[in-house]
Amino acid sequence: MAIERTFSIIKPDATKRNLTGKINAKFEEAGLRIVAQKRIQMTMEQAGQFYAVHKERPFYGELCEFMVSEPVVVQVLEGEGAILKNREVMGATNPADAADGTIRKEFALSVGENSVHGSDAPETAAEEIAFFFSGLEIVG
Ligand code: UDP
Numbered sequence: 001m002a003i004e005r006t007f008s009i010i011k012p013d014a015t016k017r018n019l020t021g022k023i024n025a026k027f028e029e030a031g032l033r034i035v036a037q038k039r040i041q042m043t044m045e046q047a048g049q050f051y052a053v054h055k056e057r058p059f060y061g062e063l064c065e066f067m068v069s070e071p072v073v074v075q076v077l078e079g080e081g082a083i084l085k086n087r088e089v090m091g092a093t094n095p096a097d098a099a100d101g102t103i104r105k106e107f108a109l110s111v112g113e114n115s116v117h118g119s120d121a122p123e124t125a126a127e128e129i130a131f132f133f134s135g136l137e138i139v140g
């Protein structure tokens with residue numbers, strides 16, 4: 001399997017509870033390398049654009065409000081099959097459905113406040129990385 005890069009966000013519920021290191025340990029234990037990382041306060045404009053794919057969903061407004069409620073940590077993760085591997089480490093969207101040992105099973109509070117975002121495909125990974133990082137900020 002090829003080396004890939006995927007985009008990750010440690011969400012406000014997790015930064016607020018000081019879980020950045022514990023979540024990063026999960027990525028590293030799974031063989032994912034953090035090749036770019038920064039802590040930012042997302043703006044409403046960024047949140048709205050980033051989640052534009054969900055614009056028509058009933059939770060869109062609440063999701064955007066949540067994403068700007070506290071700082072987030074945006075990241076690029078690199079490794080063999082990183083996109084799928086990260087989705088496995090994250091666990092299901094709803095923590096009630098997430099497998100044991102996954103980030104969402106251990107840390108998520110609810111289907112909305114679910115601690116992490118991860119890209120779902122190569123195209124979205126490339127788009128989402130470029131949305132938050134310049135090439136110079138990514139050091140593999
Ligand atoms: N979300 C929500 N309610 C739902 C489904 C999703 O609040 O019923 C939020 C949740 O924070 C989720 C994000 O919207 O992580 C994006 O949803 P998606 O279906 O893409 O889930 P993900 O890819 O994050 O697992």
Ligand code: MG
Binds near residue numbers: 118120
């Ligand atoms: Mg998604």
